Amino acid sequence: MSEDIASPKTSSSKAKKQKPSALEVAGPEILAEIISLPELEHDSHRSVTLPPPRSPFAVDKSDVHLKRRRQKDKVATVLVCASFALAMVPLLSLMITVISRGINRFDVTFFTNSMRNVVGEGGGALHALVGTLEITGLAAVISVPIGLMTAIYLVEYGRGRLAKAVTFFVDVMTGIPSIVAGLFAYSLFLLVFGPGSQNGVAGAVALSVLMIPVVVRSCEEMLRLVPNELREASLALGVPRWRTITKVVLPTSIAGITTGVMLAIARVIGETAPLLVTVGLTQSMNYSLTDGPMMTLPVFVYNSYMSQGVDAAAYVDRAWTGALTLILIVMALNLVARLIAAKFAPKGNR
């Protein structure tokens, strides 16, 4: 047995002795071959100097394809910047014209007089200013509660088909042309109160039809921004749903809602067509929303320009001053809305 064991041992040791020698012979050659393979050659082993590596960002002057791509990119950049500049042209032109021409009659008389018994120069737009403020105010009083409650319904309660229908028809309402809203209010008052019922309330109804969808949209967006954790925390404390909404959800989003409402007012305050149809126009003061035609600022601008009397320049001047006043009001509303939004923007630790 020992021989049996011993003999393989000796044979294996023999083989061991032989094999390493074979490897020792072949090893350096293989190693040399591996090192000399060009793919694995390291920089330090280089014997021939290759050209320096090409930067991927380097421009090959002869690469026509790349050249064309760069040219295309440049053309696109120029076009994009030019289109922005192009949009600024009408804005600048409009602002400069409105200010330079509106300033002529931007005086005390304009804001303290109506157009009653005025032919030619003089006169003002006090009646139009009063009418615009009253009618827009009433429109806001009508549409803000309806719009806000609808938004609350859609965000807090809305499930199922009714909510879907409301969302859909609010979208449809957004697309109603302003003149159609005016015709609707006109038909409504004609059918209910009989012919000749052009008054401020009809105008406010027409403006509400235009304003409600805007209020719903912006309020909805703001209410959805309120984190669900707040609602859940309040409900978990046993606060009933409506208290949660009025005491937690609404206060959290009040800044955004105010901004949205002011922007909605700014949008309808410049509406002309529905007021022309529903409220008509007058040259005298009329403080009453229910009693006969009223003047409004946009209609004043339109009427001053379209039916110029003798001394046409005076009428055109008044139109431009009316336009300037209107733009100032709209800009002020926009500015205040943005300030509110910026000041009360949701803070991190709220």
Added chain:
Amino acid sequence: MSTIAQRPTSGSPTPGDVATTKKKPKRNNRFADMSFKGLAVGAGVLILVVLGFVTVFLLAEAWPAFVAGDQVGVNEPQTIWQYVAPFAFGTVWVAAIALLLATPVALGIALFISHYAPKKIAAPLGYLVDLLAAVPSVVFGLWGIQVLAPFLQPIYVWLTTYLGWIPLFAGPASGTGRTVLTVALVLAVMILPIMTAVCREVFLQTPKLQEEAALALGATRWEMIRMAVLPGATSGIISAMMLGLGRALGETMAVAMVLSPAALISFALVTTQNPNTIAANIALNFPEAFGLRINTLIATGLVLFAITLVVNMGARWVISRRAAFSGANA
């Protein structure tokens, strides 16, 4: 409402009526809850009712014109359809040109604000474009007729002289510049802000990683926009266009003031005879109208309502399709 709310807390319970105070606030709360919910639901329903009323009242007032046969025309016997046809054509034609002019510019502005302008000034520049939306339409009308029309008139003369062989620029050139093209330009400026706003939002929704991947592969900025930004924005762009078109179709005062109107179907852009739009026709004729004329004008308003409804439905359909296929919105 606040008195109901106060009652549960203010009614300090004596030990004797614990049971009643425990029950009472619950009932009050439930009642308040129900009535508040009722108010909310009522507001939603009211909107549906108002919209129903809009349709019903308009139909009721327009009906006499639909059944009046050929008594509708002012100077000649016309049915309501013959009367409204040129105005409907004018409405769509003017709005389509305005859309054609506004779309490339709106895309450019949106790209400028979302991808080209430095981050710091991008938002203020966006406000500048939004300022355009704040200008009332009657002011645009005043500007269009007093500034833009006189400025464009010599250009129209040149166009009819040298390009008059193209039917679009057929002569004679308008002497006042109050043409379809001027109106379309004014409308294009007016619909720019809404289109830009929608496109901007869509462009900003492009996944940042895809943009960076495109740039890392060596794409130029324009190629990145074409490959990464625009493909995902197609439906957004289409819905922006539809919204702009809806606005342009319903715009009244700018058209009423700027256009020198007529009732005819003509594709000529810069001539003296221009097809009027439905909305402007109503605004121009309504103050002096009486009797059947009023019904006729309301009927044309109904036609306008139908046209804008179709366009807006189209826009909504495109948007909903996008919502269905985009994983980001799920």
